[in-house]
Structure formats: structure tokens, C-alpha cells
Amino acid sequence: MRIATWNVNSVNARLETVVRWFEAAQPDVACLQEIKCVDEKFPAEAFERLGYNIAVHGQKAYNGVALLSKAPLEDVRRGLPGDDTDEQARYLEAVISGPRPVRVASIYLPNGNPIATEKFAYKLGWMARLNAHARALMAFEEPLVLAGDYNVIPEPRDAEFPKNWVDDALFQPESREAFRALKWMGLTDAYLEADGAPGAYTFWDYQAGAWQRNNGIRIDHALLSPQAADLLQGVSIHRDVRSWDKPSDHVPLVVELDA
DNA sequence: ATGGTAGACCTTCTA
Numbered sequence: 609m610r611i612a613t614w615n616v617n618s619v620n621a622r623l624e625t626v627v628r629w630f631e632a633a634q635p636d637v638a639c640l641q642e643i644k645c646v647d648e649k650f651p652a653e654a655f656e657r658l659g660y661n662i663a664v665h666g667q668k669a670y671n672g673v674a675l676l677s678k679a680p681l682e683d684v685r686r687g688l689p690g691d692d693t694d695e696q697a698r699y700l701e702a703v704i705s706g707p708r709p710v711r712v713a714s715i716y717l718p719n720g721n722p723i724a725t726e727k728f729a730y731k732l733g734w735m736a737r738l739n740a741h742a743r744a745l746m747a748f749e750e751p752l753v754l755a756g757d758y759n760v761i762p763e764p765r766d767a768e769f770p771k772n773w774v775d776d777a778l779f780q781p782e783s784r785e786a787f788r789a790l791k792w793m794g795l796t797d798a799y800l801e802a803d804g805a806p807g808a809y810t811f812w813d814y815q816a817g818a819w820q821r822n823n824g825i826r827i828d829h830a831l832l833s834p835q836a837a838d839l840l841q842g843v844s845i846h847r848d849v850r851s852w853d854k855p856s857d858h859v860p861l862v863v864e865l866d867a
Numbered sequence: 868a869t870g871g872t873a874g875a876c877c878t879t880c881t882a
Binding site: 617619622642647668670721813816818 | 870871872873874875876880881882
């Protein structure tokens with residue numbers, strides 16, 4: 609089972625590019641982030657034509673996440689538990705049915721910049737809620753994949769120019785600590801487990817020629833429960849997609865599970 | 868030195 613995660617930066621502005629990648633990569637499951645539309649505006653037909661079942665947790669203009677799966681989606685949950693006042697659409701979870709069911713979440717973790725504002729506090733609060741929810745899901749002791757744009761640079765090796773990021777929310781000690789806390793509870797970073805070579809970035813900013821200078825960072829991650837890690841066969845980062853016409857600033861990350 | 872780009876949308880916000 610190929611499970612992809614990709615921050616598409618507007619699914620409608622990017623539809624041609626996204627569909628082209630789906631046809632080439634043929635993921636069984638895909639977690640999309642930053643779809644930037646409400647549920648009714650999600651281009652469902654384009655993906656149904658490719659054989660996908662769809663769950664959407666959308667929002668006007670900002671954020672928005674989706675799950676696409678060739679196998680039926682069950683037990684769909686919209687929104688991250690823990691704060692009923694949170695209106696930002698950043699979390700969507702479902703169980704991929706099959707002989708070996710896998711629970712998958714599409715995660716768009718808050719950016720958190722600038723760090724001296726309530727945005728950074730929101731990021732850390734959101735990470736605390738994600739930590740609590742992940743702990744609850746881990747208790748099921750089932751294959752679980754938490755995939756998405758974490759907006760966290762885990763280590764200096766995950767940036768081409770680490771010094772550029774010292775004042776950025778993505779690289780703050782608190783952000784990195786909260787990310788490590790997910791790993792301490794037993795979640796495995798699929799990329800590090802399967803490959804781990806440095807320089808494997810998933811994001812290059814549109815500005816200041818970041819792609820041309822390879823000023824990249826690894827911020828899109830797939831975290832696996834022990835039961836999912838046992839099924840891990842490989843991970844690939846589709847770096848070349850960043851050089852396509854009208855690219856997202858993120859590229860797809862694909863996890864292959866023996867499920 | 869505080870740029871530079873992209874997307875959604877009402878003119879500025881988010882990234």
C-alpha cells in the first residue's frame with residue numbers, strides 16, 4: 609500500500625499538476641494539505657475518475673485537508689480533538705479498509721510564525737493536542753500513519769542552511785521538542801527509518817530562488833505506530849515535482865507499507 | 868539590506 613502526503617497549496621489552482629502526479633505515482637492513499645477550499649469546492653470528480661474515495665475537511669481560503677483512498681474510508685473523523693473553539697481545518701482521520709486496515713491522518717500543523725505572537729502559542733497548543741490524540745490512538749495498537757505538513761524542522765541536518773531558521777517557528781526548541789515527544793511515545797519517522805540520507809528536503813520556498821539554491825527543509829513527515837513500522841517497505845520523496853510547471857512549494861512524500 | 872513569490876480574496880492575510 610502506497611500512502612502519500614502532499615501539501616498542494618490550493619488543490620484547485622494546482623489541479624492539473626496534482627492529477628498528473630497521481631496518474632504517474634498511483635498512490636493507494638493520499639493525504640492532502642492546504643487544499644484552500646470548502647468541501648463543496650473540492651474537485652471530487654477529478655479524483656473519482658481516477659478511482660478514489662474522498663473525505664474532505666475544508667475551509668474557505670486557508671488550510672483544509674483531504675484523504676483520498678482507492679479502498680473505502682471508514683470511521684472518518686474531522687478536526688483535531690481537544691478544543692471545540694478551534695475553527696481551523698487542519699486534521700482529518702480515517703481507517704483504510706481492507707484485510708489489514710490502516711488508520712491514516714492528514715495533518716496540517718500550524719506554521720506558527722512570527723514566534724512573538726499568538727500564532728506560535730497556537731502552534732504549540734495544537735502540538736500538545738496532537739500529542740494527546742496520538743497517545744489515545746496508540747492505545748489501539750494498530751497500524752497508524754500520521755502523515756502531513758508538520759511545519760517542524762526536526763534537526764539541523766533537515767535544512768540546507770540551518771542558520772536561516774534559528775528565529776523561525778519551524779525550528780524553535782519548543783517546536784522540535786514537541787515533535788520529539790511524538791517519537792518518544794513510540795512513533796517512527798518513516799523517512800529516517802527507511803532511508804535517512806541527509807539533504808532529503810520536502811519544501812523549498814517560492815521566494816528568493818530557494819529551489820535554485822537548494823535552500824530546502826524537511827518538514828513533511830510520516831510518523832508510524834509500531835504496528836505500521838513493522839510493515840514499512842520503503843519511503844520516497846518526489847523531489848523532481850518541485851521543478852514542474854506551477855509547482856506547489858512542497859513535494860510528495862510516499863510511504864510503502866506491506867498492507 | 869528585510870527583499871523575494873504564490874494563492875485566495877476585497878485589500879490584506881497566510882505561508
